[in-house]
Structure formats: structure tokens, C-alpha cells
Amino acid sequence: MKSKEKALLFWDRIAVIFSVAIYFLLGLMRRMKFDVDWDTTALPAFNAAINTGVALLLIASRWAIARRYVEWHKRGMIAALLLSLVFLASYVVYHFTTPETPYCKDDWTRGVYYFILTSHILLAGLSLPFILLTFNRARLGLYDRHKTMARKVFPLWLYVAVTGPIVYWMLKPCYTY
Numbered sequence: 444m445k446s447k448e449k450a451l452l453f454w455d456r457i458a459v460i461f462s463v464a465i466y467f468l469l470g471l472m473r474r475m476k477f478d479v480d481w482d483t484t485a486l487p488a489f490n491a492a493i494n495t496g497v498a499l500l501l502i503a504s505r506w507a508i509a510r511r512y513v514e515w516h517k518r519g520m521i522a523a524l525l526l527s528l529v530f531l532a533s534y535v536v537y538h539f540t541t542p543e544t545p546y547c548k549d550d551w552t553r554g555v556y557y558f559i560l561t562s563h564i565l566l567a568g569l570s571l572p573f574i575l576l577t578f579n580r581a582r583l584g585l586y587d588r589h590k591t592m593a594r595k596v597f598p599l600w601l602y603v604a605v606t607g608p609i610v611y612w613m614l615k616p617c618y619t620y
Contacts, residue, residue: 455579469535475539486536490530490537492608502601503519544618569599581593
């Protein structure tokens with residue numbers, strides 16, 4: 444087995460293990476709450492801002508690679524991945540420390556909200572390992588395989604990054620603190 448293939452297998456396993464660990468944490472945060480001695484009320488707005496930044500970086504990185512600005516694309520995608528990790532950490536902290544906020548409106552927006560929320564959650568969970576697998580292929584210089592995956596993963600990641608702030612803005616009037 445070639446050295447790049449061995450490295451890819453190793454890093455793909457790490458990506459899957461990381462994804463499973465995150466799924467486990469996400470499942471736990473709905474059932475467990477920890478009392479912390481600091482204010483977490485700013486985290487939803489922070490998370491929406493982070494997701495907005497990720498969406499902008501994804502769009503800019505797509506623009507860059509379409510114009511063959513490879514280094515800009517690379518830096519933008521690394522920044523988007525790192526921002527996504529910051530978001531994920533903040534999101535987990537918030538949901539481990541704060542009760543769920545139910546949607547408070549009882550009009551036509553309720554169905555829209557739950558459709559966006561459900562699709563956002565499902566696609567976020569689905570896309571996580573594939574984002575990491577796509578990144579692994581680029582990092583190891585397997586650009587043809589990276590490009591093939593990126594064409595499918597990019598729109599999912601962008602949808603998740605855009606719908607996150609939409610969910611926040613729709614839920615914002617429902618926060619009680």
C-alpha cells in the first residue's frame with residue numbers, strides 16, 4: 444500500500460472516530476445539563492456569527508478555487524474548518540449548560556422554522572465526517588479525489604452554515620433571558 448493511501452486510511456479513521464465522538468456528545472447534551480457559574484446567554488448570537496463567517500469563507504474559497512487562486516482557497520477552507528470547530532465547541536458548551544428553548548410562535552412560521560431546523564440538524568450531522576474526509580484528501584495532495592468529494596460536500600456545508608443563523612434569528616424572540 445502506498446504511503447499516501449496508508450496516511451489517508453489513518454486520517455479517515457480519525458475523522459470517523461471524531462465524528463462518532465461528536466455524535467455521542469450531541470446525544471448527551473440533550474440529556475445532561477451542567478450548572479456553570481458564568482453567563483452563556485451570548486453564545487447563540489456568537490454561534491450565529493461564527494456560522495455566518497463560515498458561510499462567507501466557504502463562498503470566498505469557492506470563488507478563489509474557481510479562479511485558480513489555490514493558496515487563497517486553501518487558507519479560506521482551513522479558516523472555515525477552524526471556525527467550524529470553534530462553533531462546535533461553543534455549541535456543545537451552550538447546550539450542556541442551558542435548557543432547550545422551544546419555538547414560541549404559533550403561526551405559519553412554526554412549520555418553516557421546524558423544516559429549516561430539522562434539515563439543518565440532519566445535514567450538519569451527515570456532512571461532518573464528509574467535510575473531514577474531503578479535507579484529508581486535499582491535505583494529502585489527492586486533489587482529484589478531493590475535488591470529486593468537494594462538489595458534493597460544499598453545498599451541504601454551505602446550507603448548514605447559512606441555515607444556522609436563520610434558525611437563530613427565528614428563535615431569537617423566544618429566548619427568555
